[in-house]
Amino acid sequence: MKRQSSLSMVTYDRTIRRRRRSIGVGDLEEQLLEDKAVLPLELFFDLVFVLGITQTVALVVAGHDGQALGRAFLVLAMLWWAWTQFSWTANAIDLHAPRVRFSFFAAMGAALIMAVSVPTAFEDGGLWLALGYVGVRGIGVWLHISGTTDQVMLASVKFFALVSWPGPLAIVVGAFLEPPARSWIWLLGFVLEFAAAGLAGGAEWNIRAGHFAERHGLIYIIAIGESIVAIGIVASGKPLNGVLAATMVLAIAGACLLWWSYFDRLGETIEDALREAGNDQGIVARDAFSLGHFPMIAGIVLFATAAEEIVGHADDPLGEFTRLLLALSIGLVMLAQVGTVKRVGGPLLVERIGAAAAVALLMLPAIEVRANLMFLAVVLVLAAALVLERRRDPLLPQG
Template structure:
């Protein structure tokens, strides 16, 4: 590691550009925040608090995902890996832990103070990184300054959440999301940053794996607890196996096509990057849903059979549609893949009509297995 170096833009076509050890370490800190959000979602759903669960999860997860995404795209263009860069990344990582500590209070008491402070730490560290890039890279100085200014203005706006009446909190948050999403669109006008397509695709793939790993961990803990209390009931065994197949199928569907070839410009990459909020959030919701279904089978849930089924079916169906829009459709494999995804999504949404949790899991598993098989056949000739 060099003690200090000029933060110049890296080449977009740099060979052998891969995720660094620091980036992998950075991602691990987000596991904590994601785990807290998913756990709170599972508890709120099992208690029958649907509105609170959705609002709390979607808002907290946006902050987690947005902070991760901004660092990822910045690092793709400006990873100097000197001591200043590492220290500022450490500051962002500490902000993740503070944010994670505030997730339960945000969910249960609508108290966003700790959560906001953690987000503040991460975003101001990000603004400092952009100002440093502006000082070192004259060619992209305008872009870097716009990013820094946009981040600071967005952080000032978030103070609104502490003064608006509670009935207006959700619309105020939605407006803040629009402000945040507009910052890259405004900053990248003119001469864009030199993000690396293969590096971005790898980073998103790694975060997808982290999200799915969280599913495996949550499902394992939930099933283990149920087995210790209820014994090796056939329904619990089927649920455990079905959950494993579901997570594996979600992984297969995401990683079957090659991603970098569709990231050709900001016009293609920004919607792709933004759309991953839906993919990541739905993966996390699947993990929470597994816990919800296990709680229903063991009689520890306030949900009805159909409600527990929808808790599982809706995020899986949303995931299928989102992956089709962002990953499959741009490759133009043909009509078969589109039909497979839409039919599978419909079958998954119909699964809650099954008479028990076991057929529910079986229908979802069958639909996902069919989709993975068709994707494999569609993608193979293009290789």
């Protein structure tokens, strides 16, 4: 109880500091109740997805080619969309009821089946992955419908349930097919899922902006945490020396910069946009969070994979596949952040576009450099872009 109380106070204090700039003291209590903090039940739920992200990194490392990369994106999309279902559901219902808690626990079981099935998703584990996905999605939709008391929003949830069933059905059907047909049908399933989100996002939704933003910020941190775990696992199997220590520090610096790119100012910018969206809250939540955050998470997962490769082969020339991973990782995170801020009416973050382009140029095969030195160059480019942006752009709120 003491630990939970401390967590609540930290969250409460952080929320007060964040709101004090924009609302009056008299409105503070009402605003806090409206937004509500992320609860321990949700953090507990996220632990299963830590394993899913770890398994996705392992899938890329094991295959070490374009096919493995494409398959990892499909699996990660499945994990992400299952998690996203509960980010919307938990935002709308009371999480304290025993029925809701046991439903979360059941969804964790389905998510664990998904995570464990990732390495064999394109072999004999495909059906288990699909069934776990359908289980998480189904429990989430049922909870959303049964727990929503706002009749207008209930109609929106029911509409989403009506238009979104073809996606999970296609994923189950795809599980019975052999690759590459399985990959194509699963891709079709996610096209259908995204189309359903497009249709339902225009309905009327009442989003608790503070909770929704914090929820996505926490999953962003979890993804970054995977890069730290990957670094530690690889490094622990090698004798520690100066080169390895320096490379680990570079990897941590890269992870810190990815954290900084989101939590310095960007996270609050999109949270404020969601809060002020009025009748368009559903559209902003869909575009800026459910869709906009996926390439960020995917980029961080690729960064973790690249960091694992570089720490393991710091003295070797940077391989072609690791070059691709680094270019894609920084490109996905930076460009997704640019697009998300622009989508909510913010400024064009040109420095981040420049960082993505510069890293892509550094990864050209003609430039052959040791892995750790190339990693240093990437970290310096990213740091320079974020420093220049902060000096130039006063439109984003200062932390």
